[in-house]
Amino acid sequence: MELLAPAGNPSVALAAFDAGADAVYCGLQKFNARERSENFTHDDLARLVAYAHKNKRKVYVTFNTLLKESELLSAGAELAHLAVCRPDAVIVQDPGTARIIREYFPQLTLHASTQMGIHNSAGLEFAREAGFKRVIMERQVSLDELRMMIPDGKPPVELELFVHGALCCCLSGSCLFSSWMGGWSGNRGKCKQPCRRQYFDLDAGSRGRGEFLFSPDDLCSLDLLDEFRKLGVCSLKIEGRLRRADYVEKVVRAYRTVLDAPSENRKEAYLEAEQILRGVCTRKTSQGFYTEQSMKKLIRLDSIGGSGMPCGKVLKNVPGGFEARMTGRLHIGDTVRVQSSVDSDDGFNMTVLHLESGNRSVMKVLPGELCFIRSDKKALRDSLIYRTGESGADLSGRIARLPLPKEPLDLTVDLNENGITVAIQGTELIYSAKIPSLAPARKHAVSPEDLQREFSAAASEILEAGIIHATVQGEWFLPAGELKEIRRNFWHFAEEKAPRKLYWNIVRDHLIRFRKAHQNMILNAFQEKNSTGTVILSGREKSIPGKNIARELRFIQSSDEEVVLPPFVPETELLRLKNEIGMLYRKGSRVFRITSWFQFMLFKDLKDVILKTSFPLPVCNSFGVLFCKESGAAGVQAWIELGEGDFEELRKHSVLPLELYAYGRPCIFTTRAKLLSWRNIADVRDHRFELKRDGGLTHVYPEEVFSAGEIPDGVPYCYDLRHAGMGEEPVSTFNTFREWA
16 A cells, blocks of 8 residues: 655655655645645656656645636646646546546546545546546545445545544535635635634533534544555555654654564554654544544544644743743754644744743753743743644755756557557657567567566656557567667657657647637536526425425425435445435436535436536536536536635636525534534634534534625526525625635
8 A cells, every 4th residue: 555645845755755655745836725835836846756756656746726717727827837747646626627637638647635525435436437546535434434335445446545644523625614704715725724713602601611622633543554455445645734844754654664564563563653653743643533433532622723742831921032831842943833722713833943041042941941932923821832843854955956857758669570669749750670589479478568667767868758658569579688779779869859848848739728728618608598596495494486496305395396415425325315316206306406526426327307516516617617517417506615706707607507606504514523512602703603413414504694695687596595594694795705715
């Protein structure tokens, strides 16, 4: 199994490889879900990919945020740079991004981000049909559900699981908590982590002590690695692109120790790995959502949201910094989180650059010592100090010496009775070599893999092999020395004949095609003739005369009503959902609202159905609309986070009817973790919410009801009255009239 490590910058990537990671995942400075991280420039990434491939390692790039229509051209340019860099895969959440890559940058391999929320076998099949090579599973899928999904240990696509690090409490890709409270979208790499705040029970009379209601333990899966292997998991993912090199190095080394240990030494390896992890700054660890027992005990109600090793307490602010009493070791170069003991929002991160003890500068302080920490930020008295990272080796020199990659050439190599031909793709250049000694093979025939392996070794200072397609017609014996000589002669030929920047020119042509296609979408946009509105009702309410009615599947009262499907359906419930859909279909239901990607697979054998996407399935741009159309949708609902301008821009390019979520109280957070039985809650800033439970899920709804205001003429709209009544107060416009961060 591949050991996959996070890399927030080049130093962390090198530290991960040095510690034994088989691959790293990293992001560019735009369009990734960890924009707070330092991230990579184009040259950084190109150098890292070249280094990794030279050392038989891999690099995956996170391009995993939702894209607005106005960002598509910029995103296309970034994807072109990625196509030139040739990472081993691109991790995406946005369906429009996937559609663009599939059509215009096929050199890039697609991995489905955990943010796509794939959580059952139908989702895996959908990903395979949509062109994804790998799925990063939803983090709230249990081990028992994985066993049901993959009974033979052979998933239809490569399977990647998170095995270590911080956990989101909300189902992946559906969290609106941060966005609702300030426009900082977790689906855009801007999450402010409101799940790590304290909350208070509004039904308890006077407010008592707050609890960290949504703050889960971290994940550690060392003792589940054998189970993952049986399931056919191909990649073990460590979370932490905001982490420093010291953290990543230690976690990688711990997992490498166990993975490499022979079975007879496994117990000793576990003990060694656990010892390594004791030096890692982290929250209390658990098995996350993988086991039912862990799921029930996952929330740390009394724990400050920030992670790290407690090492001191602030006594008072003084000019230039603050004084602290230490409870643990602190060293120059360490990073710390200074966290209020009252308000989990009130804190800051810093690197310790100056320490004093006894009125003299020191390199470190020890437990029990009183010290001064220089800071340009004010720390509240009694704030707790957590060490979140340790000073480590300086890798800047190694990074500076990493060379840029050579120019890649994609080749088609063919061996037949007449010799070998090598065609350079994107040109008309063909190199031919006659082979007098070529003879029918008795034992060891040359294989396509032999040709790929040989020609990948470029004897050139300026060129290297890209993708090699090799064929062998017949079974032939070819002396290894002669094949090497042909390979050397070919690369000399390529240096003389191949045009420079050939590959970039090919990618540039693809980029131009993409830009023209985007421009032409305006000409092909769907023109609404008669706007229709849909009202989603709960099971108790009567139909409204003259209105198009939709209800959740379990509450359908008539075959004329649209059927809203449940967005999270674990493998244990998937067959029942299929049967319920079949039953409604036989009774005459024909319009179904798709709320999760897996649901497209449930209608493959049903004729004359009309599928519409609906909240919480995110569609934000015209290529996302096109992706939905090709998956079977006849209409889409624009993602609720889009601002007014974003919606109008998408409407100009949409090839399907575009519905506006115009009114309702949307679910902003859903979890499988067992929470307190509180119902009405508030944070320290008096943001108020209601918790509702449905089976094994807990949903969070805001006090305010969302209203988009006046609906533009000709726009299909949706009023969601399942958890709201018309005319309710207070009202929120959410992101409708502000910039969506």
